[in-house]
Amino acid sequence: MKTSRKLLTGIATLAISLHAHAYPGESIVLDPATGNYTITYRGDSNSTDLSQTVFVPSTKVVPSIRSGFHLGEKSAIVYRYTVSNGTTAKQAIVSVVLDQIIDPIVGELPFPLDQNETKENIDAYRAATKAALSTPANWYGSIIRVTNEDGSKLNRVAWRPKPPIRMGGIPAGHTLTGFGFSSVDLPGVGPSQMDGLGEVLGFPDEGPIESSAIKAELDRIRDNDFVTRPAAVPTIAVPVPFNAAVLLERIQTQMHTWIGMKLLDPTFSSQLDRYFQSAISAYRLNQPKVGKKQIETMRELIEKEHQDLGHDEEHDSDKSQEKNDDRQSALIGRLAARVLDFDLKYVLKRMDDDEDRGHKK
Amino acid sequence: MVTPTLNATRFVQSVSLTLALYFSIIVILSMTMIKPAHASGNVFPIQAPNNVGFLPAYILQFLSVSGTLAEMQAAYNAWLALPTTVCRNQYGPVNCGDISPFSSVVTGPFYTLCPAGYVSGGHDCHLIYPISTCPPHSTGAPATNPTSCTCDDPYVPDPTHSNCILDQYTLSLRIVPGQVEPGKQATVIATVINTVTQKPAAGVAVSIKVDVDAGTGGHAHHDAARPKGSLSGGGSTGPDGTVSFTFMAPEVSGTHTFTAQCDSPTCTNNPVTAKIKVKVDGLELITASPYYALQDSAGKVIGAVKNKHSDNHYLTNAAIKKLKDFAERYNGTVLPGAKLYLNDASLVWGGLFDVGSTPWKSPHTAHDRGRSIDIRAENSGGQYEGAVPFAYFDDTIKAAADAHARAALHCQGSIVTAVCLGIPYNRHFHVDF
Numbered sequence: 011m012k013t014s015r016k017l018l019t020g021i022a023t024l025a026i027s028l029h030a031h032a033y034p035g036e037s038i039v040l041d042p043a044t045g046n047y048t049i050t051y052r053g054d055s056n057s058t059d060l061s062q063t064v065f066v067p068s069t070k071v072v073p074s075i076r077s078g079f080h081l082g083e084k085s086a087i088v089y090r091y092t093v094s095n096g097t098t099a100k101q102a103i104v105s106v107v108l109d110q111i112i113d114p115i116v117g118e119l120p121f122p123l124d125q126n127e128t129k130e131n132i133d134a135y136r137a138a139t140k141a142a143l144s145t146p147a148n149w150y151g152s153i154i155r156v157t158n159e160d161g162s163k164l165n166r167v168a169w170r171p172k173p174p175i176r177m178g179g180i181p182a183g184h185t186l187t188g189f190g191f192s193s194v195d196l197p198g199v200g201p202s203q204m205d206g207l208g209e210v211l212g213f214p215d216e217g218p219i220e221s222s223a224i225k226a227e228l229d230r231i232r233d234n235d236f237v238t239r240p241a242a243v244p245t246i247a248v249p250v251p252f253n254a255a256v257l258l259e260r261i262q263t264q265m266h267t268w269i270g271m272k273l274l275d276p277t278f279s280s281q282l283d284r285y286f287q288s289a290i291s292a293y294r295l296n297q298p299k300v301g302k303k304q305i306e307t308m309r310e311l312i313e314k315e316h317q318d319l320g321h322d323e324e325h326d327s328d329k330s331q332e333k334n335d336d337r338q339s340a341l342i343g344r345l346a347a348r349v350l351d352f353d354l355k356y357v358l359k360r361m362d363d364d365e366d367r368g369h370k371k
Numbered sequence: 372m373v374t375p376t377l378n379a380t381r382f383v384q385s386v387s388l389t390l391a392l393y394f395s396i397i398v399i400l401s402m403t404m405i406k407p408a409h410a411s412g413n414v415f416p417i418q419a420p421n422n423v424g425f426l427p428a429y430i431l432q433f434l435s436v437s438g439t440l441a442e443m444q445a446a447y448n449a450w451l452a453l454p455t456t457v458c459r460n461q462y463g464p465v466n467c468g469d470i471s472p473f474s475s476v477v478t479g480p481f482y483t484l485c486p487a488g489y490v491s492g493g494h495d496c497h498l499i500y501p502i503s504t505c506p507p508h509s510t511g512a513p514a515t516n517p518t519s520c521t522c523d524d525p526y527v528p529d530p531t532h533s534n535c536i537l538d539q540y541t542l543s544l545r546i547v548p549g550q551v552e553p554g555k556q557a558t559v560i561a562t563v564i565n566t567v568t569q570k571p572a573a574g575v576a577v578s579i580k581v582d583v584d585a586g587t588g589g590h591a592h593h594d595a596a597r598p599k600g601s602l603s604g605g606g607s608t609g610p611d612g613t614v615s616f617t618f619m620a621p622e623v624s625g626t627h628t629f630t631a632q633c634d635s636p637t638c639t640n641n642p643v644t645a646k647i648k649v650k651v652d653g654l655e656l657i658t659a660s661p662y663y664a665l666q667d668s669a670g671k672v673i674g675a676v677k678n679k680h681s682d683n684h685y686l687t688n689a690a691i692k693k694l695k696d697f698a699e700r701y702n703g704t705v706l707p708g709a710k711l712y713l714n715d716a717s718l719v720w721g722g723l724f725d726v727g728s729t730p731w732k733s734p735h736t737a738h739d740r741g742r743s744i745d746i747r748a749e750n751s752g753g754q755y756e757g758a759v760p761f762a763y764f765d766d767t768i769k770a771a772a773d774a775h776a777r778a779a780l781h782c783q784g785s786i787v788t789a790v791c792l793g794i795p796y797n798r799h800f801h802v803d804f
C-alpha cells in the first residue's frame with residue numbers, strides 16, 4: 011500500500027515536466043512519513059546506471075508572522091515583524107524573507123559591483139545594510155537584488171541566524187521579534203518566506219543530467235523549499251509630488267492582488283471599487299471633501315469586518331495576531347484590512363497636511 | 372523591287388537575279404550582325420575577315436538602263452556599307468568602290484551585268500560569299516560557309532553565343548542561423564547556379580561533410596574522436612537550385628567547417644567551405660573581485676588545466692551577478708573575510724565541459740550554459756586551499772538560496788550514496804544560478 015502510494019507520488023511529480031527528457035527508472039518519491047524526497051536519477055549521461063540521494067526539505071516548519079507598520083519620521087513607514095514557529099514544527103525556522111520589495115528601503119546602498127568593488131564601498135554597503143535593517147540578536151540581515159536568467163527580478167530582504175546556522179533559529183514553540191526596516195512605500199500584502207534547516211543536499215556524482223525531467227522537477231522543489239505566509243510589505247510607491255488620485259489607483263491595484271491570495275472576497279472588492287472610483291474622480295476634479303467622504307465610507311466598511319484595526323498598527327502587541335485569528339472575516343482578511351485601512355488613512359493624512367500647508371500660506 | 376528597263380530583253384532575267392542577290396546578302400549579313408532571338412543551342416558562325424570572294428573578270432555585256440538607277444544605287448550603297456565587306460580581284464585587294472557597277476556612270480550609260488551570284492565590278496564580276504566557320508564543338512548549316520551553327524551535345528552556347536562550352540556550375544553555401552548552440556540544429560543550404568545561364572541549376576548532386584577546427588571552443592586539446600555533430604538530408608538540388616542539410620551541433624562547442632562539392636555535374640569552384648560557430652552566446656569571463664578567488668595563493672587559476680581547458684571561468688552576466696551576491700554574503704557574514712574558491716564554471720563558448728579523464732565525454736553536463744560553477748568544499752581526504760569548511764556547509768547553501776541559486780554537494784567518484792557526508796572524495800559545491 012505504502013509503496014504504491016509512493017510510486018504514485020513519483021509519477022505525479024514527474025508528469026509536471028514532461029517536456030524535458032525523462033530517462034527510464036528516474037523518479038522523485040515523497041515519503042509522507044518522513045516528508046523527505048528520494049531521488050533516483052541517471053548521474054552520468056554516458057551510462058544508464060541509476061544513482062540515488064535523499065532530499066530533506068526545509069519546509070518542516072510551522073511559521074506564523076505578524077506584521078506591524080506605522081508612520082514614522084520623515085513620512086517613512088516603519089515595518090516590524092514577529093515570527094513564531096508552531097509547536098509541531100520539526101525544524102527550527104532559519105530564515106525570514108520578504109520578497110518584492112522593489113524600491114530601496116530607507117538607508118539602503120546599492121550593491122557594489124564591478125568597478126565599485128572597493129574595500130571602502132563594500133564596507134560602506136555592509137554598514138548601511140546593517141543600519142537599515144532591524145535584526146534580532148544572533149541574526150544577520152541582507153538585502154538581495156538580483157535578476158534571474160529569465161529576466162525576473164529578485165528584490166528581497168532576508169534574515170538568517172548567524173553562522174553556524176545549525177546552532178540558531180527559532181525552535182518549535184518559540185517566537186522571535188525585532189525584524190524590520192523603514193520604507194517610504196506604503197504597505198501591500200505579499201508572501202513572506204520562512205524555511206527550516208533540511209539536510210545538506212549531496213549527490214554521489216555530478217547529480218541528475220541537466221536536461222532531464224528529474225532535474226527540472228528537483229529544481230522546482232528546491233526553488234520552493236520554504237513556507238509562505240502573507241505579510242505586510244512595502245509595495246506601493248507614493249507619488250512625488252503627492253497625488254491622491256494616482257496613489258488611490260495604486261492602492262486599488264494592490265488590493266486586487268489579494269483576491270488571488272484569498273485575502274479578499276471578489277464581491278467585497280467590487281463594492282470597494284465603486285468608492286475607489288468615486289474618490290479618484292473627486293480628487294481629479296479637485297473636490298477633496300468628496301474624496302475624503304468616499305475614503306471614510308470605505309474605512310467604515312472595512313471597520314465593520316474587523317474592529318480596532320488602528321490598535322494593531324500602533325501597538326505591536328504579540329497577542330493581537332492570535333486575537334485576530336479568532337475574528338476572521340469572510341470578506342477580507344485581518345492583515346489585508348489593516349493594510350488597506352492604513353493606506354487609506356495615509357491618503358487622508360497627506361491631504362489634510364496639504365490643506366494645513368495651504369492655510370498657512 | 373527594282374525593275375530596270377532594258378534595251379535588250381534577253382537580259383532582263385539576269386539583272387533581276389543580280390539584284391536579288393544583293394538583297395539576300397544584305398539580309399543574311401544583317402541577321403548575323405543584329406543580336407537575334409537565338410535558339411538556345413545556336414552560336415554565331417565565325418566570320419573570316421575577307422568575306423568577299425573573288426572571281427576572275429567576267430564581263431558579259433554592257434547594257435544601258437534607265438529610270439531605276441536610283442534604286443540600284445541604293446542597293447549597291449547598302450552592300451558597300453556593310454562593315455565586313457572587303458573586295459579583291461585577281462590582282463589583289465581592291466577598293467570596293469572601284470568595282471561599282473556604276474563606275475561607268477561617268478563615261479556613259481553602261482553597266483556591267485554579271486550572272487546570278489556575281490556582282491558587277493565595272494570591268495569584273497565578283498562572287499560575294501561569306502567565308503565562315505563554326506566555333507569548336509558546333510556543327511554548321513550549311514556545312515560550307517555555314518550561316519548557323521548548333522552546339523554539339525553536351526555543349527551549350529556561352530552567354531554571348533560566340534562559343535560552345537560545357538555547362539558551368541558554381542556552388543555556394545549559406546548557414547542558417549550563422550551560429551548555433553551546442554546540441555541545437557542549423558540548416559546548411561547549398562545553392563548551385565548555372566554560370567552560363569545565371570539561373571539556378573536543378574538536379575545537381577551535392578555532397579557535404581563537416582569537421583571541427585582544432586583549438587576552438589575553449590578546448591586546447593584535439594583528437595580524431597572530437598565530436599563533429601552530424602549532417603542529414605541533402606541529395607540533389609531542386610528547381611530553385613538549392614539543397615538543404617540539417618546540421619545537428621555536438622554538445623562540444625567549437626568552430627565547425629563544412630566542405631561541400633557538386634558531384635554530378637561538378638562545379639567549377641569545387642569544393643566550397645563555410646564555417647559555423649557552435650557556441651553558447653553571451654558568456655562573460657568572471658573577473659577578479661574581493662568577493663571570491665579565481666586563483667590560489669600560488670597564482671594558479673583554480674580548475675584550469677594547461678593544454679586542455681585554461682579558460683574555465685565563464686558565466687552569463689546574470690549568473691555572475693548572482694554569484695557575487697552569494698559570495699559577498701559568504702565573505703561578509705558566513706565566514707567573515709573568507710573567499711569562495713571558484714573552480715570550473717563554463718568554457719569560453721560553453722558547451723560540454725569534459726573535465727573527466729575521457730575527452731569529449733563528461734558527466735559534467737551542467738556546466739555547458741554558463742549557469743553553473745563549482746566551488747571548493749572541505750573533503751575528508753586531501754584538502755584544497757580555500758575550501759568551504761564542513762561546519763559552514765548549511766550556511767553556504769542557504770546563502771546561495773537567498774540569491775536564488777541552488778547549491779548542492781557533488782561528490783564525483785564517491786562510493787557513498789548518503790549525500791556525500793560519509794567518506795567523500797572530490798567533494799565540491801556545485802551551484803546553479
Ligand SMILES: [Zn+2]
Pocket residue numbers: 589590591592679680724725731
Ligand atoms: Zn575539452
Ligand SMILES: [Zn+2]
Pocket residue numbers: 216737738743744745781800801802
Ligand atoms: Zn559542477
